Amino acid sequence: MTDVWPQLEPLLAKVAKPARYIGLEDGARTPHHAPDKVAWLLSYPDTYEIGLPNQGLQILYEILNENPHAVAERAYAPWTDLEGLLRDRNIPLFSIDSHRPASAFDLIGFNLSAELTYTNLLNMVDLAGVPVRSAERRPEHPLIVAGGHCTYNPEPIADFLDIVVLGDGEEVITEINEVVRDWKMSGRTDGSRENVLRELSHIVGVYVPSMYDVTYEGADLVAVTPRYSDVPERVEKRTVADLAEFPYPKTQLVPITEVVHDRLNVEVFRGCTRGCRFCQAGMITRPVRERPAEQVRTMVEEGLRRTGYDEVALTSLSTADFSGIEKLVGDIVKSTDDGPPVSVSLPSLRVDAFGVGIATQIQRARRTGLTFAPEAGTWRMRQVINKLILEEDLYSAVEAAYSNGWRRVKLYFLAGLPTETDEDTLGIAELARNCVELGKAHTKSPSVTASVGGFVPKPFTPFQWFGQNTVEELRRKINLLRDDTRKSHGVQVKWHDPKATLVEGIMSRGDRRVGVVIEEVWRQGGTFQEWNERFDLDLWTNAMATHGIDPDWYAYRHRTEHEVLPWDHLSAGLHKDFLWQDWRDALAEVGLPDCRWTPCYDCGACTGYSIEHIVASATPPAGGSQGTGQDLGRSVPVTLLGRAPVVVGS
């Protein structure tokens, strides 16, 4: 297959940031295509800058390229300027490794981390020259696959996907590869597409939407059932039991041009059992599986040497909870002492003096700002969301930050949480003001920024039954907060316009009927909707009106206990009655300690898969952590995925 480089080359001088289309990263593999190798185009439905650092895609890229039966390349969404030029000249979507047309691959795999990228997925499939609807594809078309956190409710995009993968991809990718290889070797004959999809549906962790019938009664969804007896009634997620077996990425890609999270990233553990009820990542990635500290040290040391990066992030949902984190951080700092300066960052900081202690250890110079995520303004509200931070925890953290030389504190909050009252909202302002007061003992003009995001309930969380706040209500709460802090010196309130929360809500918990809205918005040019300057609420509300989709019913309505949820035929390992009980506990303002160090609540994540939490230490980390035998309600460190990471000292 000839590459598109000769046609592409003259266009690149005409577009913004052309370096994102040339590949050439250190760590990129030279692809060797062959008739007996399955060709994967691993794709991210957003720009190169956002998509390249995605660790999931990088891990799969390496695993596939190590497999003698597979070859993998990568693609990202071309920005609108290049897309226009490509469409004018009939140039298809291409891989950035060898600039091969996307339609020349056997599978196009997408990582879905944000609902607002769905229209980009459709756009990329279309740019590849592939029909956007699965039903219209023929044997010559690539299979369209998706994985990532959003696929725990893939129903809104079910009609556009051939295969959905739930959970960790490290092992299942090889199983999929073998089935697709048989299909490829047999010549992809007429009618074979249905057969290969049915075959793929037998793999645990693989969901094939077209193998299921959806039944409605009036407006209500009543069942999603397999069309054949050999297709599973419920699709279970995949879980890698031992992270130590997968020290990936081994050669992290080092891009030529600047990207987000542009540093060495080493995953120290997967999963989180803090139990924050708003946090989908913490619920669907259980149980906790730590990487052995020795392996982390090796990956950091070799990674820094190989990439030339001067920054390493120890990633996880709550890195301060890693067993022996103080020693690990100390070892890394010490091992880089005699070389060029290296900074260590933790993507989330625990809200207590212990967390600040670690920050102090790794950030010896340039202490400018620290970020904490208390998430809610009152203790009552924090019990509802199970983010069990006492006010004293926050104050001890802030006190420690200021006394160790930091000058700015940033606090993350959510607005629109279940049972939230104006008192809870105003509690955010109160906390911020008290933090400024604490800072005055240490610095002349302490600054505290409260960053407020609108809450969108997610599948497989206890809040999946909650009817979210309207855009208007969220705006009212933000204004309330803004008015209240207008005269508070040192307090700044920052917020994202909540206009996108309605669309996120509908796609997060929608069913297959929502698909037509996504397609319509895409056809109207609504791409890059997660970019504030490109998001267009009118496009969405018009499309919903055209297709009779009621936003109130999908986003703002509380669900009942026995209602069939669109993702009930999928499983993240969590028992539905556990989630329902946790929802009742939330409404009763009852907190639940971390099960890593306390008895099991039987959420299902361990028992269902016969695995256990893998933690190096049976005792919880030192400091005021919940579950340490101290009062319930000591610090909890989880922050939502997809937020800006806490870079210590930035």
Next chain:
Amino acid sequence: MRIRVRYSKLGKIRFSSHRDMARCWERALRRAELPVSITEGFSPRPKVHFGLALSTSHESLGEYLDIDLQEPEGSSVDLGTLPERLTPFLPQGVVVEAVSVIERSELSLQEAVTVCTWLIEVPGVSPEQLEIDVRTMLDAATLPVIRERKGKKVADDIRSGIIDLRVIGATPSDAPEQGAVFEAELATQPRSVRPAELLAAFDPPRNEGRVRRTHQWIITDGARREPIPAHATARAPAQAGAR
């Protein structure tokens, strides 16, 4: 100890920006474990001084940067093998061509270089037509252009910055778009003339095809020399069209 490095930048990598290249260099120097001096202060940076910026999408046979090495470790670095040592850590298409030690008292690259030679492809034009364009331009006494500076339109004359223009012939067969090629010597001081401005100043304005910087020149006492003397550590000249 300060060393000066000449490198080429050809092929796909031409679409990286000057800033991208600076970051690639910083990583390459760390990977090569070269004892580069580090700035003092809260955000320590390697002491690397880049020459004139090369526009994104332009190729070059002669890019330069100066690197300060720590003493005494720097003096034990083998300059003879340094080009081969650095190149593998740089992106494909970037090749270190030569290295030499320079005095710290030497002017910085940005101050010292006053003229650059460019090879410019003009799509959709015959060599004969381009010859007429070039003649007309060289015969003109002034070449007024309007350029935007901080949002304001400023009138400017670029004629004095055009030192010489020579038509070479038709574009090579590997050119993405067929046309004609010419060589241009353009001043970088007191005001630099960019190839894009030059093409826009033709009547009618011409499109920009591939552009390659071939030389940078320092002029002292009327004599012209390249920032690295010819006898410096050198490797075989890079072949054009690397991808």
